[in-house]
Amino acid sequence: MNSISVSKNLKVAVIGQGNVGSHLAEALKGKVDLFIVNPHTLEGLPDFVDVAVIAVKDTVTAEVAKAIDGRAGIIAHTSGSVPLSAISGVGTDTGVFYPLQTFTKGVALDYSDIPFFIEGSSPECVGTLKGLAGLISGNVREAGSEERRQLHIAAVFACNFSNYLVDIADKLLNEKGMDYKVLLPLLRQTVSKLHTVSPEEAQTGPAARNDLPVINRHLEMLSATPRLQDLYKTLSEMIMGSEL
Amino acid sequence: MNSISVSKNLKVAVIGQGNVGSHLAEALKGKVDLFIVNPHTLEGLPDFVDVAVIAVKDTVTAEVAKAIDGRAGIIAHTSGSVPLSAISGVGTDTGVFYPLQTFTKGVALDYSDIPFFIEGSSPECVGTLKGLAGLISGNVREAGSEERRQLHIAAVFACNFSNYLVDIADKLLNEKGMDYKVLLPLLRQTVSKLHTVSPEEAQTGPAARNDLPVINRHLEMLSATPRLQDLYKTLSEMIMGSEL
Numbered sequence: 001m002n003s004i005s006v007s008k009n010l011k012v013a014v015i016g017q018g019n020v021g022s023h024l025a026e027a028l029k030g031k032v033d034l035f036i037v038n039p040h041t042l043e044g045l046p047d048f049v050d051v052a053v054i055a056v057k058d059t060v061t062a063e064v065a066k067a068i069d070g071r072a073g074i075i076a077h078t079s080g081s082v083p084l085s086a087i088s089g090v091g092t093d094t095g096v097f098y099p100l101q102t103f104t105k106g107v108a109l110d111y112s113d114i115p116f117f118i119e120g121s122s123p124e125c126v127g128t129l130k131g132l133a134g135l136i137s138g139n140v141r142e143a144g145s146e147e148r149r150q151l152h153i154a155a156v157f158a159c160n161f162s163n164y165l166v167d168i169a170d171k172l173l174n175e176k177g178m179d180y181k182v183l184l185p186l187l188r189q190t191v192s193k194l195h196t197v198s199p200e201e202a203q204t205g206p207a208a209r210n211d212l213p214v215i216n217r218h219l220e221m222l223s224a225t226p227r228l229q230d231l232y233k234t235l236s237e238m239i240m241g242s243e244l
Numbered sequence: 245m246n247s248i249s250v251s252k253n254l255k256v257a258v259i260g261q262g263n264v265g266s267h268l269a270e271a272l273k274g275k276v277d278l279f280i281v282n283p284h285t286l287e288g289l290p291d292f293v294d295v296a297v298i299a300v301k302d303t304v305t306a307e308v309a310k311a312i313d314g315r316a317g318i319i320a321h322t323s324g325s326v327p328l329s330a331i332s333g334v335g336t337d338t339g340v341f342y343p344l345q346t347f348t349k350g351v352a353l354d355y356s357d358i359p360f361f362i363e364g365s366s367p368e369c370v371g372t373l374k375g376l377a378g379l380i381s382g383n384v385r386e387a388g389s390e391e392r393r394q395l396h397i398a399a400v401f402a403c404n405f406s407n408y409l410v411d412i413a414d415k416l417l418n419e420k421g422m423d424y425k426v427l428l429p430l431l432r433q434t435v436s437k438l439h440t441v442s443p444e445e446a447q448t449g450p451a452a453r454n455d456l457p458v459i460n461r462h463l464e465m466l467s468a469t470p471r472l473q474d475l476y477k478t479l480s481e482m483i484m485g486s487e488l
Contacts (some may be wrong), residue, residue, distance in 0.1 A: 012273055019448065058458060079451075081458045100430055101447050107437050113429045139429070150420045153462050158413035158427045159434045161479045162406035164270030167443035169398035176394045183402050185383070186344055187435045192404045194431065199411035199424055203406030204263065204346050206325075212327045214302060218397050225288050227343045227482060234475060235405045 005219035006032065006123070011049040013037045013072065015064060019103035021055030021076050027136045039064050051132060053078060053097055054087075056057035063088050064068060065094070074125050080152025083120050095129045098148055099137075102159055107221040111136045117151065119164035132145035168228065206237035215244065248368070250276065250375035255293040257281045257316065259308060263347035264322050265299030268380075275379045283308050291316060292446040295376060297322060298331075306330050309338070318369050324396025327389040328363050339364035339373045342382075342392055346403055355380045361387035361395065412472065419457055451483035459488065 013035040024037050035046040039056045045068065054064050065087040068075060075162045076095040077087055087094050094118040101109065116133035118140060120126035126142060133140040143151065167188065170180035183205035193202045206214040214228045215236055220228035238244055251405065257279040258269045269280050281288040281379040283300045289312065295314035298308050305321045309331040312319060320339040321331055326432060331338050340363040345353065362384060364370035377384040387395065408475035414424035437446045459480055466473035481488055 041294055056397075058455065081461060100360065100426070102430060102433055102437065103443065103445075104437060104446060104448065107440055107446075109433065113432070115426055115429055127370075129418050145418050148415055149461075149465070151426065152424070153465055154413035154424075155414045155427060155430055156462065157416070158410045158424070158451050158477075159430050160447070160451065160483075162409050162431075163434055163438075163443050163446055163448075164479060165406050165409070166402045166438065169402035170409065172394055172398045172401070176391050178391065178395070180398075180402070180438065182344070182359055182395065183399060184435070184438060185359055186346060186399055186403050187406075187438065188357070189346055189353065190407055190437050191428070191431045193346065193348060194410065194424065194428060196349065196351055199407050199414055201408055202346075202348060202351075203350065203404070203411065205400050211302065215324060217393075218400065221393070221397055227478075231478060231482070232401070234478070235408060237342065238471060238475070239404075239408050 001232060004127035006135060010051065010132070011035065011046065013045055013049040013052045013133065014054040014055060015039050015042075015045070015052060015068070016056060018057075019054070020099070022105055023101075023109060023111075024053060024055060024099070024136075025236075028110050028132075031135045032132070034048055042067060047071065048073075051076060051128065058082050062089075065090050073226065074120070074128060076120075076129055080148055080155070083149075084121065085145070088121060088146045088243040093121050093125035096148065097133060097147075098151075099133075099141070100151060100155060106110055109153040112138055114143070117141060119144060126176075128180075140230065144157075150166065163237055186232045205239075207236035210240060212244075217243075246370035248274055250372065250379060254295065254376070255275055255279065256376065257289055257292065257293040257301060257312075259283050259286075259289070259296060259312070260299040262299060262301075264343070264351055265297075267345075267347045267353060267355075268297060268322070268343070269443075270300060271380045272376075276376070286479045291315065292379070294318065294319075295320060295372065302326050306333075309334050318364075320364075320371060320373055324392055324399070327393075328365065329389070332365060336354065337365050337369035339369045340389070340392065341373050341377060342387070342395075342405075344395060344399060346407075359383040361385060361392055363388060363392065371402045412475075447483060449477055449483070451480035454484060463488075 010032045010033040015037040016039045049072050051074045054077045055063045069090040074093045076097040098117040099114045101114045118129045256276040256278045260283045263456040271394045313334040318337045320341040341360040341472045343358045345358045358381045362373045
């Protein structure tokens with residue numbers, strides 16, 4: 001389905017102003033007829049909008065969809081983990097408008113770089129949501145609920161868990177009066193490399209070269225923090241493909 | 245100790261042409277009188293150089309230092325994990341010339357961005373090594389063996405292990421006909437955010453928001469791969485600060 005070109009008069013409600021909702025509203029500002037809506041009171045929602053984008057907690061997504069039933073041509077949610085079927089009970093077109101990105105309130109983003117994954121209950125709905133995403137980003141594609149679920153878990157490993165590993169590194173460096181900022185060039189390069197080679201090819205470090213003396217010294221350094229020691233051991237074994 | 249300005253006539257030998265040695269040689273080319281030396285035969289090593297930079301496996305570093313004793317004003321190694329004392333038996337100034345970076349042969353690098361950590365057996369030696377590193381990078385500082393060891397283990401968590409998490413993500417995406425490249429904008433943003441906020445503040449995802457329904461669904465999705473399931477559980481528990 002090609003995207004449908006979307007006019008500035010398209011009435012779009014963004015429901016919820018958490019990390020995702022606030023960034024989507026910011027990205028759509030001036031590009032459509034935008035309404036920012038309180039998910040609890042529905043304050044700010046006109047009688048009828050063309051598209052209502054729900055950006056609330058997964059657990060209340062279906063409830064909000066039900067509450068606005070009849071007041072939007074398309075009701076779409078923004079979650080990686082909620083299947084389209086969860087909101088399909090409402091009497092309109094339904095869809096998913098999933099930006100694969102890590103949003104933090106107050107941290108600016110280059111929206112044009114965000115991949116959007118679209119799903120919809122009809123070809124027209126898919127077209128409109130693709131058109132809407134196309135106002136924000138040059139990287140818009142379709143994905144079914146199962147693909148989106150896989151994208152989400154992959155992103156948890158690659159992004160959320162990686163960020164936590166930097167947090168661990170920060171705490172280790174703090175012990176010696178340094179902090180994670182010294183690692184930023186290394187982190188930039190770790191990602192930059194992946195534009196040229198796969199993560200498997202890019203893997204370096206003691207485990208990748210089977211360097212047992214270094215691994216054992218590191219495990220000893222972590223003996224006061226058994227959880228970190230376990231994590232180091234597990235990840236090294238997984239990289240090596242063998243037990244330590 | 246301030247850096248000593250280093251002349252183009254400084255004779256510098258880079259011993260070893262693995263990931264680190266080949267990049268250092270590339271970065272120093274045209275900036276000093278450079279000799280590329282085979283670590284096994286010492287082919288390419290003149291009678292005497294001002295600085296010999298050893299870039300070989302940790303386990304053979306001391307051996308190579310001993311083999312070139314008397315043929316260099318300063319003998320320095322490039323390892324995060326080897327203490328200066330490991331090569332201090334030789335009869336010259338000794339030092340460490342540690343670039344905190346992930347090197348992959350054939351993948352280009354912006355060398356000016358690489359932090360160098362210098363240690364030396366004398367103030368003059370530190371000055372010369374800082375001057376040499378200054379030819380490559382604008383980010384040169386001193387670090388003792390203990391700090392360097394901590395930098396190295398922190399880098400293993402933040403860089404090597406993170407890269408492995410992207411490899412896991414890649415394999416998960418492959419199952420649905422996608423690959424890690426779709427995550428690159430997200431990965432760029434994950435690192436980019438850390439220039440503004442700390443990793444602790446930047447943490448997002450199901451575990452950070454205590455989203456048990458999503459976490460449990462993800463654990464279920466990983467039930468066919470128990471090691472991945474364990475890893476997901478462990479990292480989520482560490483982020484949440486509580487058991488699942």
